Each structure stands twice: as C-alpha cells, then as structure tokens.
Amino acid sequence: MSATIDSPALAPLHNFRVVLCQTSHPGNIGSAARAMKTMGLQHLYLVKPDSFPDAHATALATGAADLLEQAVVTETLAQALEGCAFAIGMSARKRGLSHELVNVRSAAHTAINVASTQTVALVFGTEMSGLSNAELDLCQLLAMIQANPAYSSLNLAAAVQIVCYELRMAALEKQNLQDDNLSPHAPPVYASIESVEGFYQHLQETLLHIGYLNPQAPKKLMERLRRIYARIRLEKEEVNLLRGILTLTVAPKKHDKY
C-alpha cells in the first residue's frame, strides 16, 4: 500500500541533483547525504568543497556513504548544472532580486513535474552567506523555507532534509500515494451497526440496573454516551469485550485466587 522505492511515482526523485556550493564543514556534507537518502534522492554534487572526501563526512553519512562515493565534485556551479533543465536556488531570506520566490512546498510540486522527464538541480549556498548573486543568476526559481523570522538559521543538512522531504511528499501526492492513514494492518473489521446498537441497548439496561440512568430523568445520558462511542468506530471484537464488562457489572464473579 505505501509506496516503495520502486514505485513509478517515485521515479522522478532519481532525476534530482542536490548541489552544495562551497560547503565549509565536511560533516554537513555527510549529514546532507543521509538526509537525501532517507527521502530517496541519490545524486550529490559538490562545488568547491573546503574538504572532500573527509572522514567526518563519511562518519555523519552513516548508511548513506554510497552517495558520497558517487558524489561529483566540480570547480564551478555552472559545471554542476550541466545537463539540468531546471535549477532551484534555496534562499534563507527574501532577497532584493527579481527572481520568482516561492515556498518550498510550492517549488517541490513544480520540480516534481519537471523531473518526470528531465533533470532538476536544488542549489544550496554556503553555511554562512547562502548563494551569491552570480550563483542565483544560474537558477530559474528561488525557494524559501518559511522559517521563524526571529531565528531562521537552519543547519544546511536540515534545509536539505526539508527540501527532500517536500519532494518526496509531492511525488507521493501526485500519485495519490500519500497515505494519511498509515496503519499497518488490513483495514479493521468494524462492528456492524446492529451489533453496536445491541451494545447500546445492553449499556442502557446495565445503567438502569446500577442506578446511573434514572428513567425519570434520563438527561440525554444515552445520547452523550453514543457520542463517545461513535467516535471510536468500534471493531467487532471490541464490542464483545465491552459487552463482557456489562455482563459482569450486573452479575460480578470472583476469581478463586483474588
């Protein structure tokens, strides 16, 4: 039911490149690789990294070290974008530029559409200063994570994580594979309406028996109880369980050893 890595809906995720420009901390490269792989992206491009390969990157990539091994290192952003049809620059702030600026969710929907047939790049700037104007000029769209304006300092790998997550969600949504309900089991066997009515009847008799329901002043008690249990959508076995309690409420038994 939930989409696997092989689902055709997720194929566009293989058409993305994550491009990290002049990353200072090799650990961030490793964490970004891990973030990518958790969402099903695989192609990492590094423009002039301060240090790569690097043991710190490998350590933080954990099970995503394969992405580091296959990473492409380039001298310029233009080289990293060769073969791409579309490049989205990530910005941590609104910039005084005439680029179209959208939020990441909206960018992800656009990007997934393009990536069904062509390669798309997601371009991240340095940890300190983001993308330069010259780098932005190579992008067709600017996207921003709508962070807390009082503290918008996302870690580089955290930003990569959110962007890749939005791409995966957009891909799943496109194919209606984004399950709101992820419960692992086959859909539960709900009790029939008659059976739930039988429970209400049994409950009412029991409440009369214990004196909770006063037939002279019922005060909408049964309606309020129905409102509680209606929200559960009781399963078949659960009705039996609850009726078992009612039966013993009227005629308690004692266990030998209690």
Add this chain to the structure above:
Amino acid sequence: MSATIDSPALAPLHNFRVVLCQTSHPGNIGSAARAMKTMGLQHLYLVKPDSFPDAHATALATGAADLLEQAVVTETLAQALEGCAFAIGMSARKRGLSHELVNVRSAAHTAINVASTQTVALVFGTEMSGLSNAELDLCQLLAMIQANPAYSSLNLAAAVQIVCYELRMAALEKQNLQDDNLSPHAPPVYASIESVEGFYQHLQETLLHIGYLNPQAPKKLMERLRRIYARIRLEKEEVNLLRGILTLTVAPKKHDKY
C-alpha cells in the same frame, strides 16, 4: 506575506512540547533545539537524557541555547506529559499495534487545532530503538515520516526538524483558510493525560472488583481497553461521565421510582 512570530496564527506553536526520551547523544539535543526554534517552537522536555546539560548540546544549539536553558528534565515520560491534553508519538516504522498511525502532515493539522487551546506533546524515542511500547501507551496518536523504506534512518534532529516544519506550515495554512471558514466551532476541551490515566486506573480497579480482570491472567485486557479509549480522544466532561458509571458499578444505587 510571511507571518511573523507575533502573528496570531502562529500562537498555537507556543502550546507544543517536544519531548525527547532517553537521548544518547547530547549533540542531538542541541540540534533538536535549533530545529525547534527555527520553526517557532520553544518548550523542550528531556526524559532521562544520558548527559544534560552538556557542552556538546550547547555548541550545536547555536542561537537556540535559550531553549536548552529552559528545558525541563524529568525521570519519566508521564511526568513530561503532565498538563498535556494530547500526545503524539513519532514512529520510524509501522508497528504491530492498533494505535492509529498517520503521516506527519496529517498529524500536524490535527495537532494545530488542539494546540489552539491546549498543550500538545510530540514524543520522540531513543536514537537506536525509538519509543517503547509502554511509552507509546501514553500517546493517543502515532505519526510517521513517509521516508524511503530502503533507508528510513533519519537523524533525531532531522525528524524533529520535519515535524516542527509541518506544524508551522499547518499553522500558516490554517490562517489562509480561516477567512473562508465562516462557522468555526469552538475546539473541544480534551481531558488532560493525567485525568485519562485516572480513568484507566479507576477502570482497572472496577474490572478487578467485578471479576472481569483476573489478576492471575490479565491477557492484555487493559492494553486492549486503552486502545479503544485512546481512539476517542476523550473530552473532560466525558471522563467524568465514564467515571460516574464506574463508581456506581462498584456501589449501585436504586432510584425510588424504579
């Protein structure tokens, strides 16, 4: 256009607690605090952390060190949940439990609604093994990030980042939708977690009294009952109503005219 920290739409973000259970690596606590603050959340609870306070946590929190200073450390998850009306457990995998399991986006919409008036907890397990079954039993809903099934190993702080991001997006989205919604109902007043626990305790005592629960062979009866009632998300008055039934189950009264 983008909402500031003071926007009324974002006020519910102040009603969230991020609860990290038995975190092994103090660096993850710092990174989680940073992730929270970038999305406008502020209340961090730590259940039995391996090491806290810790210089490594402070270093990774960068500008979010204030969240660490105000963090609440507890011995048990139940203590961390005191005063909360709703607790969402984060799961990295589908589990063989009948808890309702939803994706994080769907959970975020539910949570933002509750948080407009009450406190909501987001509960994260250990880095290695996630939440225990006993911890899950204190949650009313399970939420999962729909990660790559071939590599779903999100770093703890990365998971916190995505969840907090979805909450912020849900709050912003609600603001845009509010104008269209001309008949908003007052959100229900959910019972506190302590009060629901009090009901379970009362239920267990009553079931022992009537002989339904055999202490020699409890057969997971209480777990099954918890799973029924967890699905309801009981309101405050409903807990009183159900406890009234239990009281009379043990000591029935007769109405004069019955």
